[in-house]
Amino acid sequence: xxxxxxxxxxxxxxxxxxxxxxxxxxxxxxxxxxxxxxxxxxxxxxxxxxxxxxxxxxxxxxxxxxxxxxxxxxxxxxxxxxxxxxxxxxxxxxxxxxxxxxxxxxxxxxxxxxxxxxxxxxxxxxxxxxxxxxxxxxxxxxxxxxxxxxxxxxxxxxxxxxxxxxxxxxxxxxxxxxxxxxxxxxxxxxxxxxxxxxxxxxxxxxxxxxxxxxxxxxxxxxxxxxxxxxxxxxxxxxxxxxxxxxxxxxxxxxxxxxxxxxxxxxxxxxxxxxxxxxxxxxxxxxxxxxxxxxxxxxxxxxxxxxxxxxxxxxxxxxxxxxxxxxxxxxxxxxxxxxxxxxxxxxxxxxxxxxxxxxxxxxxxxxxxxxxxxxxxxxxxxxxxxxxxxxxxxxxxxxxxxxxxxxxxxxxxx
Amino acid sequence: xxxxxxxxxxxxxxxxxxxxxxxxxxxxxxxxxxxxxxxxxxxxxxxxxxxxxxxxxxxxxxxxxxxxxxxxxxxxxxx
Numbered sequence: 001x002x003x004x005x006x007x008x009x010x011x012x013x014x015x016x017x018x019x020x021x022x023x024x025x026x027x028x029x030x031x032x033x034x035x036x037x038x039x040x041x042x043x044x045x046x047x048x049x050x051x052x053x054x055x056x057x058x059x060x061x062x063x064x065x066x067x068x069x070x071x072x073x074x075x076x077x078x079x080x081x082x083x084x085x086x087x088x089x090x091x092x093x094x095x096x097x098x099x100x101x102x103x104x105x106x107x108x109x110x111x112x113x114x115x116x117x118x119x120x121x122x123x124x125x126x127x128x129x130x131x132x133x134x135x136x137x138x139x140x141x142x143x144x145x146x147x148x149x150x151x152x153x154x155x156x157x158x159x160x161x162x163x164x165x166x167x168x169x170x171x172x173x174x175x176x177x178x179x180x181x182x183x184x185x186x187x188x189x190x191x192x193x194x195x196x197x198x199x200x201x202x203x204x205x206x207x208x209x210x211x212x213x214x215x216x217x218x219x220x221x222x223x224x225x226x227x228x229x230x231x232x233x234x235x236x237x238x239x240x241x242x243x244x245x246x247x248x249x250x251x252x253x254x255x256x257x258x259x260x261x262x263x264x265x266x267x268x269x270x271x272x273x274x275x276x277x278x279x280x281x282x283x284x285x286x287x288x289x290x291x292x293x294x295x296x297x298x299x300x301x302x303x304x305x306x307x308x309x310x311x312x313x314x315x316x317x318x319x320x321x322x323x324x325x326x327x328x329x330x331x332x333x334x335x336x337x338x339x340x341x342x343x344x345x346x347x348x349x350x351x352x353x354x355x356x357x358x359x360x361x362x363x364x365x366x367x368x369x370x371x372x373x374x375x376x377x378x379x380x381x382x383x384x385x386x387x388x389x390x391x392x393x394x395x396x397x398x399x400x401x402x403x404x405x406x407x408x409x410x411x412x413x
Numbered sequence: 414x415x416x417x418x419x420x421x422x423x424x425x426x427x428x429x430x431x432x433x434x435x436x437x438x439x440x441x442x443x444x445x446x447x448x449x450x451x452x453x454x455x456x457x458x459x460x461x462x463x464x465x466x467x468x469x470x471x472x473x474x475x476x477x478x479x480x481x482x483x484x485x486x487x488x489x490x491x492x
Binding site for chain 2: 207208209223256265266270329332333336337344345346
């Protein structure tokens with residue numbers, strides 16, 4: 001199994017600033033559902049639905065993904081970013097402010113907010129992506145994670161480029177014909193950037209934190225490059241069926257991950273394991289729903305259900321499960337050489353509250369699927385999302401608080 | 414012929430991070446002069462290697478056919 005080198009890790013404040021911001025976006029998404037739920041469920045193209053989607057993708061997911069890259073590029077791939085503590089500040093602020101502006105722009109159709117969002121997110125990307133690509137170009141190795149990280153980062157750039165073009169079209173600055181990029185934007189963002197990054201991270205953290213065998217070599221070697229080809233095919237061939245190979249590859253990733261989990265060496269299942277298993281199940285259903293969409297079966301309900309299953313069921317589940325492992329672990333590793341008698345990592349989290357989050361999360365997805373058929377259920381979704389955000393944020397703050405207290409005790413001022 | 418104490422065995426094959434490191438550090442605290450700690454773990458624990466290196470321990474790594482690594486740790490000065 002590939003080794004990780006934590007001596008290269010940035011200070012914990014670098015990734016954790018992103019991780020602590022993410023639940024705030026989930027909280028806002030829950031509140032939006034409570035305020036404007038009917039419009040969200042009317043169609044995925046309503047201003048409210050686009051605002052909600054981007055609260056979760058450009059807000060919640062992007063914050064965690066950027067934080068994870070700051071941590072994992074040096075640790076997993078030996079790719080050291082230039083001054084991560086200095087770089088993290090503008091990347092974090094600009095991406096978070098940009099996401100809020102983008103959501104406001106979608107929700108209220110404000111031209112200047114679209115433009116400012118493009119500037120803020122664009123500057124964040126222009127600060128991070130070249131620095132990331134430079135760091136990823138240095139390590140001589142050709143590890144599967146390294147290759148997948150390079151592909152994910154390029155797909156991130158392309159996602160934002162396509163998104164910025166459409167935002168400027170919505171702002172009235174360029175022709176609305178550019179809005180035809182929406183399918184490519186979704187495929188690049190969710191599959192090229194999101195799923196490939198989850199795979200790059202998963203190759204390392206699934207065997208390590210879930211005690212499974214490593215991903216098969218044939219799969220880890222070919223998955224990310226094949227995803228590039230499949231996205232390219234869908235973008236070039238202007239027929240919906242051209243997306244089928246991409247859907248098949250995503251389903252293959254979920255199946256291989258479930259197979260790894262089946263072969264785990266440990267009988268006891270923790271919350272992270274359950275979050276990931278639930279995520280992979282949701283991804284398989286999202287893939288099936290996507291096929292129905294391609295053949296125009298099921299109408300608006302199926303389109304909304306695919307969004308629910310992919311974004312909330314897939315990405316938010318994977319991210320929640322990973323945060324519960326990685327945040328205590330990063331802090332424990334930081335404290336270990338600095339503090340005598342570091343508190344055991346397992347005691348940093350309250351496992352019962354984490355399990356309550358899992359239950360609230362699963363109930364939220366169930367309610368969201370119901371809401372695609374009967375919209376008033378959206379208020380239950382909003383309430384459960386607020387609860388989930390509070391539980392996730394609360395547990396992360398608890399871990400950070402415990403680490404700070406341990407440091408204070410060790411270094412009395 | 415000197416009587417050597419048997420190694421303290423830390424079986425971390427079914428433990429989640431960072432429990433292997435926590436248990437190994439406990440074992441290193443209990444280790445008597447000349448004694449060794451044998452850690453059995455299904456991956457190469459890079460954070461532990463960093464810690465051992467920084468704290469004056471020597472270690473050897475043996476890869477087993479079943480994918481488990483046997484890491485034998487001793488005081489570097491005892492070599």
